[in-house]
Amino acid sequence: MSHSNGLSEDKFTELLTQVTEFRDREIAPYVIDWEKTRTFPANAIASAHELGLLGMEISPELGGLGMSFGQKLKVLDVLSEVSMPYAFSLVNSHNVAARLARHGTEDQKDRFLPDLLSGNKLGSTALTEPDAGSDFSSISTQATREQDGWRLNGEKAWITNAARSTVIVAYAQTEPGARARGIASFLIDGTQEGFERVAPYDLIGSHAIGTGGFRLNDYFTSHADLLAPAGEGFSAALATINEARTYVASMCCAMVEASLRTSVDYASKRESFGRPIIEHQGLSWQLARVANQLEAARALTAKAIMVIEKEDSEAAILPAAHAKKFATEFVEPALTACAQAMGANGLKEESLLGHRLTAARVANYVDGSTEIMTDRIAKTLRNTYA
Ligand SMILES: Cc1cc2nc3c(=O)[nH]c(=O)nc-3n(C[C@H](O)[C@H](O)[C@H](O)COP(=O)(O)OP(=O)(O)OC[C@H]3O[C@@H](n4cnc5c(N)ncnc54)[C@H](O)[C@@H]3O)c2cc1C
Structure with a gap:
């Protein structure tokens, strides 16, 4: 890109x-x-x-x-x-x-x-299905070729914006059993016959993502709306994934930075045992650790941004995986430390810490889970370090 x-x-x-x-x-x-x-x-x-x-x-x-x-x-x-x-x-x-x-x-x-x-x-990109998440090549939404186009059948799940989106890039299997080789992508119009929206999920938070699903029941699409043919769909899906991983890492950093500001401000004003609580080493060291990890997460994210802006998508795979893995592993303990510094007041909804904690959970799944990031890094170990 x-x-x-x-x-x-x-x-x-x-x-x-x-x-x-x-x-x-x-x-x-x-x-x-x-x-x-x-x-x-x-x-x-x-x-x-x-x-x-x-x-x-x-x-x-x-x-x-x-x-x-x-x-x-x-x-x-x-x-x-x-x-x-x-x-x-x-x-x-x-x-x-x-x-x-x-x-x-x-x-x-x-x-x-x-x-x-x-x-x-609104737009959505739909890879995930009720029975296929991390293992994207195992999707079973079926695309069957007809004279004038394609007939699509199957169900997509956990799709951002699916509560309302009507312009959808959806991935489907053209040849059962062919895995990545058979995956193609199509432009779906959510106002057309054969498109059935599934009610959005009741989640522990992050409802503004509008996560839901939809079914394609004999949905017909013309050849003109085939976006990537079989054999190219899988790589088309991965072409922009490094960018997504990098912005998710960056969003985690932003949530931690905002929380750290609130916490440091609170801990500088609130007193216990005759001084601001930030002057108790036991507490300030917890926040110092958050600040230290935030710097590291920002540096990894900056490296991924730099490589992506150089247009080298192959070279971006590893920096993006490092940035997302580090950011999604540090974000939850970091937000919890910020809440801890605010005592019971950290539990109040207005602190936004609870809202950010569920978003941090989401960050651990979207655009490749933390385990998939680890696996990406593991697969390069021998090339990088042997
Ligand atoms: C809020 C939200 C928005 C989303 N938006 C979209 C969207 O817009 N489009 C879309 O297509 N998808 C979307 N997703 C789906 C997301 O991409 C999947 O949740 C993700 O791919 C993981 O799939 P899964 O949840 O089915 O978990 P599974 O693949 O079933 O995995 C379950 C657990 O096992 C781990 N695991 C799986 N395989 C391995 C392995 N080989 N080694 C080690 N551990 C493994 C996983 O990391 C995970 O912890 C969204 C999800 C959420 C929560």
Whole structure:
């Protein structure tokens, strides 16, 4: 995938200020309510189009902002400080638009790009099924070739934005038993016959991701909406996965940084035994450990961003796996340490620590679980160190 050099520093600084104001006005006041009412805030996600955020990496000629990958991650960080689920939903819809902008036909761009950029429609990418997650090549959604196109049958599960999305990049098996070799991808229109939405899941949190599923019941798609033919679907799915792993790592860092700020501020004001609690070594060392690991996670993420921006997707596999593994393993203990420093007050919903903890759980699964990251690194050990 080709990456833009991005906005000028001045323009980007101005945009980040606007994103922060937008976040504090349109997201922060509602985050707790969304969780309590198990709401998928489709309208709030759509309203990000006011700043062009649904087209962050898309070129200006096609109606996007033309940001670089690193700039996109900075925007996602600002949003994740308040709600990583919101940022995750937004970027997932953005990614479908970006894919169509780069690789779609003129007809697909005409049909879907304006609505995706305006938030009128939301996008999803659907690999996972009820019986196939980490082992993506074992998907069983079946694509059967017909004269004018393809007939699709099967069920997708755990799909971001599936609560409302109607522009979906879905992966299906064209030859049972062929595993990766038979996987193709299709552009699915969720308003067409044969598309049946499954109710979103009741989760412990992160409802703003709008995670749900859908069934394809004899869904027909023309040849024109075959995105990647059999043999190319599997690698097409992996082509952008390093980017996703890197932004998930970055979002974890943003959640920890925001929590650390709240905790340090609290521990500097709250007193016990005649002094601010941050002056008790037993406590300040716990937060120092969080700060230390945050620096390491940021450095690993920065390395992955650098390699991705050099357009070397093969070389990005390992840095992205290192960044995501480290970030997802440190984020939960780090958030817990921040909560511990706030005593019982850390339990209050308004601290957002509970909201961030469930988002941290989510980070451990999406775009390749922590174990799959470890396995990626393990597979390169002999090449790297022998
Ligand atoms: C909020 C949310 C949003 C999501 N959004 C999307 C989306 O938009 N699109 C999409 O396609 N999917 C999405 N997913 C699904 C996600 O990609 C899967 O959860 C992930 O691939 C893991 O699959 P699984 O949950 O089925 O776990 P499984 O694959 O069943 O694994 C269960 C456990 O076993 C471990 N495990 C599996 N294989 C190995 C191995 N070889 N070695 C060691 N351990 C192993 C896993 O790490 C995990 O801990 C989403 C998930 C969540 C929670």
